[in-house]
Amino acid sequence: MIIGLTGGIATGKSTASLILNEQGIPVIDADIIAREVVMPGKEAYEKIVAFFGDDVLLSDKTLNRAKLGEIIFNNSEKRLKLNEIVHPAVRSEMKKQAELHLSDGNPLVIMDIPLLFESKLTHMVDETWLIYTHPDIQLKRLMERDGYTEEQAVSRIKSQMPIDEKKELADVVIENNGTKEDLKQKLLRLLQEVKKTDFMK
Numbered sequence: 001m002i003i004g005l006t007g008g009i010a011t012g013k014s015t016a017s018l019i020l021n022e023q024g025i026p027v028i029d030a031d032i033i034a035r036e037v038v039m040p041g042k043e044a045y046e047k048i049v050a051f052f053g054d055d056v057l058l059s060d061k062t063l064n065r066a067k068l069g070e071i072i073f074n075n076s077e078k079r080l081k082l083n084e085i086v087h088p089a090v091r092s093e094m095k096k097q098a099e100l101h102l103s104d105g106n107p108l109v110i111m112d113i114p115l116l117f118e119s120k121l122t123h124m125v126d127e128t129w130l131i132y133t134h135p136d137i138q139l140k141r142l143m144e145r146d147g148y149t150e151e152q153a154v155s156r157i158k159s160q161m162p163i164d165e166k167k168e169l170a171d172v173v174i175e176n177n178g179t180k181e182d183l184k185q186k187l188l189r190l191l192q193e194v195k196k197t198d199f200m201k
């Protein structure tokens with residue numbers, strides 16, 4: 001069984017993934033893979049440089065992520081272009097890793113995919129779990145974690161489907177408005193439920 005874990009930016013997907021991984025469940029993180037596929041020399045890296053120019057590179061030729069972020073979170077056409085370059089490589093690597101985990105005998109695999117609904121990737125998973133935080137808390141946590149101004153944080157949040165719309169689409173909604181311990185207890189309860197299903201027998 002593959003669970004697609006999603007949410008909005010900074011709603012707590014990585015925090016939830018870590019808790020699930022501590023329970024021995026393999027987690028495939030789209031953000032990590034999206035970093036790997038844009039390493040110098042990779043096809044996606046070359047396409048990014050060809051489209052965005054050398055301006056989005058640091059002196060060591062790796063991507064200047066802060067700069068590329070400022071561009072794409074403020075320009076939807078350029079964001080779509082970056083997505084078009086990066087997403088296919090991310091998708092195929094995620095599928096490959098999931099197949100490996102399943103063929104190794106893991107009954108349950110988590111795919112942490114921030115843009116699961118935006119990119120219409122629900123066909124890749126059996127069930128969708130949404131890590132939800134109230135939009136005010138989301139904004140506060142994002143500003144605190146990344147040191148963004150309110151304007152920077154809002155531009156990132158607005159680059160995604162509103163979290164309240166995602167709530168309507170998810171199979172399971174996991175509220176993360178309380179403490180991390182509250183989140184952990186909710187996830188452990190959900191795992192118990194999953195373990196009772198046919199998938200895990």
Ligand SMILES: CC(C)(COP(=O)(O)OP(=O)(O)OC[C@H]1O[C@@H](n2cnc3c(N)ncnc32)[C@H](O)[C@@H]1O)[C@@H](O)C(=O)NCCC(=O)NCCS
Pocket residue numbers: 008009010030031034064065066068069072079082083086087090113114115156159160
């Ligand atoms: C623009 C980039 C270089 C900024 O890098 P940075 O290190 O600042 O952010 P990071 O990659 O850690 O992403 C943080 C969060 O931003 C959000 N986010 C990232 N990319 C996008 C996007 N294209 N559209 C909407 N939200 C996005 C996600 O919630 C993600 O969890 C980077 O996010 C990127 O390459 N994005 C395109 C690939 C992508 O869509 N990744 C998301 C999952 S596949």
Ligand SMILES: Nc1ncnc2c1ncn2[C@@H]1O[C@H](COP(=O)(O)OP(=O)(O)OP(=O)(O)O)[C@@H](O)[C@H]1O
Pocket residue numbers: 007008009010011012013014015016031114141142145176177178179180181183
């Ligand atoms: N229940 C909680 N209480 C307090 N802080 C929290 C809670 N859950 C998550 N956080 C904090 O909020 C921030 C965002 O969480 P996290 O990094 O897990 O989000 P994310 O959804 O993975 O973000 P991104 O979309 O950027 O990958 C982090 O600093 C994290 O430590």
